[in-house]
Amino acid sequence: xxxxxxxxxxxxxxxxxxxxxxxxxxxxxxxxxxxxxxxxxxxxxxxxxxxxxxxxxxxxxxxxxxxxxxxxxxxxxxxxxxxxxxxxxxxxxxxxxxxxxxxxxxxxxxx
Amino acid sequence: xxxxxxxxxxxxxxxxxxxxxxxxxxxxxxxxxxxxxxxxxxxxxxxxxxxxxxxxxxxxxxxxxxxxxxxxxxxxxxxxxxxxxxxxxxxxxxxxxxxxxxxxxxxxxxxxxx
Numbered sequence: 001x002x003x004x005x006x007x008x009x010x011x012x013x014x015x016x017x018x019x020x021x022x023x024x025x026x027x028x029x030x031x032x033x034x035x036x037x038x039x040x041x042x043x044x045x046x047x048x049x050x051x052x053x054x055x056x057x058x059x060x061x062x063x064x065x066x067x068x069x070x071x072x073x074x075x076x077x078x079x080x081x082x083x084x085x086x087x088x089x090x091x092x093x094x095x096x097x098x099x100x101x102x103x104x105x106x107x108x109x110x111x
Numbered sequence: 112x113x114x115x116x117x118x119x120x121x122x123x124x125x126x127x128x129x130x131x132x133x134x135x136x137x138x139x140x141x142x143x144x145x146x147x148x149x150x151x152x153x154x155x156x157x158x159x160x161x162x163x164x165x166x167x168x169x170x171x172x173x174x175x176x177x178x179x180x181x182x183x184x185x186x187x188x189x190x191x192x193x194x195x196x197x198x199x200x201x202x203x204x205x206x207x208x209x210x211x212x213x214x215x216x217x218x219x220x221x222x223x224x225x
Contacts, residue, residue, distance in 0.1 A: 044216040097207035101153040
């Protein structure tokens, strides 16, 4: 059974700092991996999706990497801003579209 | 990307009653999903709802408790039946766009059962 773990559970950084969020999974037979952002009272916003054949994806200040063999993914956020404060969720995708989520990392960026 | 709306956005219900949550998508999609997020927990898949077929439920979720309808390619409902305080959660619907493989979520329905 696939299990997804995210470390740390919470993170507080000053504005401008570069940071890394970690995601690990137990079964390397994945279809894809998706990073989401969740803001209070709002749904999930898709940030980056990495197919199983890819190693990384980039969007603006965000870069996500995938190492299937070690069961790890990282989300790198450059030059963090207070608007980046949210909970970041990692999810493993199956071939039928089903997602298995980690518990998330709650990020707080202080001005 | 698909735009998804849910109704109601939140509700407070009494134990033993039922609530139906609606999910509307602005484009036709084949695969829709319903997730639950209990307080302090991550999202857990309840069921997959494909148009024209019965919903497929994950382990631990049953149709009598969470009946789902999918009458067309843009709409689905999830009913939470005979509610108890343990059903207090955020319920989210999502769609999977096969062309991009990304999954998009609605804003969620925050349910409190008293």
